[in-house]
Amino acid sequence: MQLVTDLEHWRQVRAEVGGSVGFVPTMGALHEGHLSLLRRSVAENETTVLSIFVNATQFNNNADLENYPTSIEEDLKLAQSVGVDLVLMPDYSQMYPDDFRFQMREDIFSRDLCGSDRPGHFTGVLTVVLKLLNLVQPEKAYFGLKDYQQYLLIKDMCAGLFLPIQIVGCETLRESDGLAMSSRNRRLDPTARSLAARFNQILYQATSDQEAIAELKSLGCGVAYIKTQYGRRFGAIEIASQGDSVRLIDNLVPKTLPAEGAAAESFVSGMSR
């Protein structure tokens, strides 16, 4: 496995790679969910590229950026253990030589769900993913469906900009109590961790979004949104932990689909689906 931190060097390395390339972009703090994407890429491609880059432009809260977990040495060991060939790990000045003057913005779906209380979040995500896809030039790029909205926006961006890349959505991996795996779970203290397990259960069992919101609030969670649409229930909550607040998101098909959730079958334009 080769680690590349300099983009000039990266261009030379990439030019020498032949055959199919699979790509898994991450912000590090790798967990089993990431490893499942990497294993799939290794199985389906001749070369697998992992990127590790904590993308400051997608954080609209400084504390969240500062507290984002990092574990580079451990990440590299894990990447090697699942057969990653190349790791791209640039810094901010390399990824943003324009200092974010040029941005990739989507104006409809990015304002819904996580975009409703994190203005600019998806502009940061789409901009960095577009840059990374340009650098890596993969045939396939793999994204977890825990970030369903992100997955759909990236899929539509590639279709809208004619990028010849297949965006592959991979099922959410869960802990034994159903909590969706996330790098942010590392920031949960034991009390917050047991509360976090209630999130997916309530999303699944509640007979309406209002019921889910009331139940989560009664447990002491902050609720950013709970919304059932397109056949899935989406949610984002804040849980207090170690004097701080940790944001968790999830989505699933609820036990009983409220009438308003069943109607539409595609998200924004349906153009890539």
Ligand code: PAF
């Ligand atoms: O899902 C993530 O970890 C990030 O949003 C991504 C896709 C790596 C972009 O920074």
